[in-house]
Amino acid sequence: MSTRTRVGPTGLTTAPALDVDRLLDDRSVGIIVCCGSGGVGKTTTAAAPALRAAERGRTVVVLTIDPARRLAQSMGIESLDNTPRPVTDVDPAAGGSLDAMMLDMKRTFDEVVESQASPEKAQQILENPFYIALSSSFAGTQEYMAMEKLGQIHADARRDGTYDLIVVDTPPSRSALDFLDAPERLSSFLDGRFIKLMLAPAKGPAKLLGAGFSLITNALTKVLGAQVLRDLQTFVTAIDTVFGGFRQRAMRTYALLQADGTAFLVVAAPEPDALREAAYFVERLSEDAMPLAGLVVNRASAPPSGDLSADEAMAAGQRLRAKDPASVTAGLLRLHADQSRSVEREARLRAGFAKAHPQVPTAVVPALAADVHDLSGLRRIGALLADSGA
Amino acid sequence: MSDWPKVRLHVVTGKGGTGKSTVAAALALALAGHGKNVLLCEVEGRQGIARMFDVDPLPYAERRLATGLPERDRAQGSAGGPGLVHALHIDAESALLEYLAMYYKLGRAGRALDKFGVIEFATTIAPGVRDVLLTGKVFEAVQRNSRNKGAIQYDAVVLDAPPTGRITQFLNVSNELAGLAKVGPIKSQSDTMMTLFRSPRTAVHLVTVLEEMPVQETADGISELRAVDLPVGGVIVNLVRPQELSPKDLTAVEAGTIASDLAAAGMTPDDDLVDGLLTAARDHAERRDLENTQRALVNDLGVPVYELPRLPQGVDLGALYDLASRLREQGLA
Numbered sequence: 001m002s003t004r005t006r007v008g009p010t011g012l013t014t015a016p017a018l019d020v021d022r023l024l025d026d027r028s029v030g031i032i033v034c035c036g037s038g039g040v041g042k043t044t045t046a047a048a049p050a051l052r053a054a055e056r057g058r059t060v061v062v063l064t065i066d067p068a069r070r071l072a073q074s075m076g077i078e079s080l081d082n083t084p085r086p087v088t089d090v091d092p093a094a095g096g097s098l099d100a101m102m103l104d105m106k107r108t109f110d111e112v113v114e115s116q117a118s119p120e121k122a123q124q125i126l127e128n129p130f131y132i133a134l135s136s137s138f139a140g141t142q143e144y145m146a147m148e149k150l151g152q153i154h155a156d157a158r159r160d161g162t163y164d165l166i167v168v169d170t171p172p173s174r175s176a177l178d179f180l181d182a183p184e185r186l187s188s189f190l191d192g193r194f195i196k197l198m199l200a201p202a203k204g205p206a207k208l209l210g211a212g213f214s215l216i217t218n219a220l221t222k223v224l225g226a227q228v229l230r231d232l233q234t235f236v237t238a239i240d241t242v243f244g245g246f247r248q249r250a251m252r253t254y255a256l257l258q259a260d261g262t263a264f265l266v267v268a269a270p271e272p273d274a275l276r277e278a279a280y281f282v283e284r285l286s287e288d289a290m291p292l293a294g295l296v297v298n299r300a301s302a303p304p305s306g307d308l309s310a311d312e313a314m315a316a317g318q319r320l321r322a323k324d325p326a327s328v329t330a331g332l333l334r335l336h337a338d339q340s341r342s343v344e345r346e347a348r349l350r351a352g353f354a355k356a357h358p359q360v361p362t363a364v365v366p367a368l369a370a371d372v373h374d375l376s377g378l379r380r381i382g383a384l385l386a387d388s389g390a
Numbered sequence: 391m392s393d394w395p396k397v398r399l400h401v402v403t404g405k406g407g408t409g410k411s412t413v414a415a416a417l418a419l420a421l422a423g424h425g426k427n428v429l430l431c432e433v434e435g436r437q438g439i440a441r442m443f444d445v446d447p448l449p450y451a452e453r454r455l456a457t458g459l460p461e462r463d464r465a466q467g468s469a470g471g472p473g474l475v476h477a478l479h480i481d482a483e484s485a486l487l488e489y490l491a492m493y494y495k496l497g498r499a500g501r502a503l504d505k506f507g508v509i510e511f512a513t514t515i516a517p518g519v520r521d522v523l524l525t526g527k528v529f530e531a532v533q534r535n536s537r538n539k540g541a542i543q544y545d546a547v548v549l550d551a552p553p554t555g556r557i558t559q560f561l562n563v564s565n566e567l568a569g570l571a572k573v574g575p576i577k578s579q580s581d582t583m584m585t586l587f588r589s590p591r592t593a594v595h596l597v598t599v600l601e602e603m604p605v606q607e608t609a610d611g612i613s614e615l616r617a618v619d620l621p622v623g624g625v626i627v628n629l630v631r632p633q634e635l636s637p638k639d640l641t642a643v644e645a646g647t648i649a650s651d652l653a654a655a656g657m658t659p660d661d662d663l664v665d666g667l668l669t670a671a672r673d674h675a676e677r678r679d680l681e682n683t684q685r686a687l688v689n690d691l692g693v694p695v696y697e698l699p700r701l702p703q704g705v706d707l708g709a710l711y712d713l714a715s716r717l718r719e720q721g722l723a
Contacts, residue, residue, distance in 0.1 A: 038553065039406030039407020039408070172555070189510075192510060193506050194507040194508045194510070194511040197506055197507075216506055219490075273438075304666050305663070305666030306662045306663035308663055319656065328635060328639045328643045328647070329648050329652065330651075331635040332635070332667045334632065335635075335671075336670060342702045345703060345704055370680055
């Protein structure tokens with residue numbers, strides 16, 4: 001893997017190439033995390049290398065979040081049961097295998113509560129309306145639970161030798177950073193002043209808090225009603241004991257992500273927003289000393305063949321159209337021009353990224369005409385990924 | 391003539407990557423025709439409006455953003471001229487403080503709530519609470535009352551909303567709160583909001599591209615919206631490939647024809663170029679075929695469909711006005 005920045009034929013900076021096969025064959029890499037903003041093909045970019053690694057001899061499990069229905073069906077994971085299932089039709093010639101599972105967020109959360117609290121207490125928590133809100137829609141629950149599940153699978157795999165590579169897809173969020181921020185967000189939520197305030201009457205003399213406390217409870221009662229406040233207080237008291245363990249687990253998993261056996265693949269589309277998110281993410285990884293394997297740019301426009309420029313193609317097309325308004329060749333020249341312009345625009349966007357982050361190896365995967373919904377489609381993407389780095 | 395003359399609140403949703411924010415911005419420009427005032431709101435903290443219009447990051451305050459798309463059939467300089475688009479970046483914390491100030495006169499207590507992290511708590515624990523605060527501000531902008539003194543009255547409000555997968559939950563606020571607040575002022579307030587969101591004055595438009603997953607998600611989104619009586623607007627098909635060539639022509643065209651046409655246009659038709667154009671033709675035909683399969687599914691959804699082209703150079707301010715005029719021509723605005 002060269003780390004020197006190259007200057008491409010267009011005079012724009014191009015990034016060093018990402019060698020995907022070398023990453024997949026590296027036995028010291030036990031976890032690959034695919035991150036990126038929504039709508040960039042993250043799920044496919046997790047599933048395709050997972051399949052490729054399996055067919056190159058590794059024992060792989062892929063943890064997906066929200067795959068397209070047909071892709072999930074073809075991998076045999078359309079039911080949400082939080083357990084990895086073997087994917088059939090994986091080529092076993094190299095001695096590898098692939099399991100897949102789809103994350104059930106609420107169930108993962110419930111399981112953690114059940115493992116941390118006594119049965120009665122767990123029951124009390126699981127039924128509380130605030131817990132239900134928290135576990136089904138806390139901003140970051142999905143991210144947090146993906147991390148929790150990763151920690152569990154990793155611990156199991158280490159103990160039982162079940163898998164030697166775990167590939168994780170991250171939840172479809174606006175920002176790729178949400179995944180990394182989830183444990184911190186949950187911790188700061190649980191350490192928040194308000195939780196402390198709500199716990200205070202249970203733990204010690206509330207009068208220490210004085211006027212502030214009654215001011216707040218009065219205001220809350222006025223806005224929310226007294227019942228809500230009581231539910232809330234029960235909830236906060238109940239979770240306090242459970243979540244100490246929770247926080248520790250989150251921190252352990254976070255440390256796991258910083259370890260050498262982990263590699264992050266940042267996924268983007270050649271669009272300004274997606275690349276900006278990717279850039280934030282790359283910066284964050286380096287701040288937190290997390291191991292970045294590279295950037296995957298999906299859905300790239302394929303460069304048209306021939307060295308005809310967009311302007312020349314447009315001009316020639318216009319000359320043809322003047323003679324024959326229905327000329328098919330004129331239409332093709334226009335397509336050629338559009339395509340060249342898209343390619344130029346994307347190259348400029350990637351160059352901008354490479355300029356700011358010259359050390360990040362990059363793979364560019366051309367857009368396929370059809371959606372990927374079966375193993376052969378995943379194989380094709382896997383091959384394109386590997387080729388783009390060669 | 392607009393297909394949606396009664397609609398005051400246009401909610402624009404769509405799967406990630408389909409260009410929903412672009413469509414929301416173009417729709418706002420299109421609606422701000424002759425003398426009309428339009429408010430474009432964003433709620434996801436991404437400052438996408440500021441980037442699209444190349445202005446400084448937006449605060450929690452209505453800012454004048456751009457002039458609307460002029461109406462072509464009106465003579466230049468006739469009275470009025472195009473309307474104005476204002477923009478508002480809504481965040482839950484500011485919305486709650488404003489709400490408390492407006493309805494409860496909670497001056498000191500409101501600040502105490504903030505200081506003790508109550509607002510952070512409330513907006514973190516349950517996006518339900520967050521959503522109610524965000525939609526509550528949108529509601530206020532649509533249905534201005536005397537509490538907000540001196541505020542602009544808008545003819546239309548466009549909301550750049552959360553993605554399709556979350557939109558029903560986002561708008562169905564009274565349901566989201568049902569488990570948490572069964573009685574009390576918040577409950578009655580969210581009921582009033584639902585009355586607006588379910589009325590013909592609201593339309594939820596869905597942005598998609600002609601690919602399998604986004605189309606499937608759009609269909610799912612429409613059934614979810616209908617299941618809770620939220621009014622479905624139109625489907626905006628974005629990023630459509632050029633349509634000039636018919637798939638039949640594309641598959642029938644031969645290398646010989648292309649070569650002689652290129653020569654006729656004064657070019658040297660080398661094999662590389664001819665082959666490239668031919669491959670591009672077949673490839674384009676395949677993609678168009680797939681698009682048509684998806685388009686048929688979209689047309690079967692039983693809602694008005696609008697189409698916007700893929701712009702090879704990307705979307706800049708000029709392109710937004712271009713897209714706005716296409717939306718107006720097709721009757722979305």
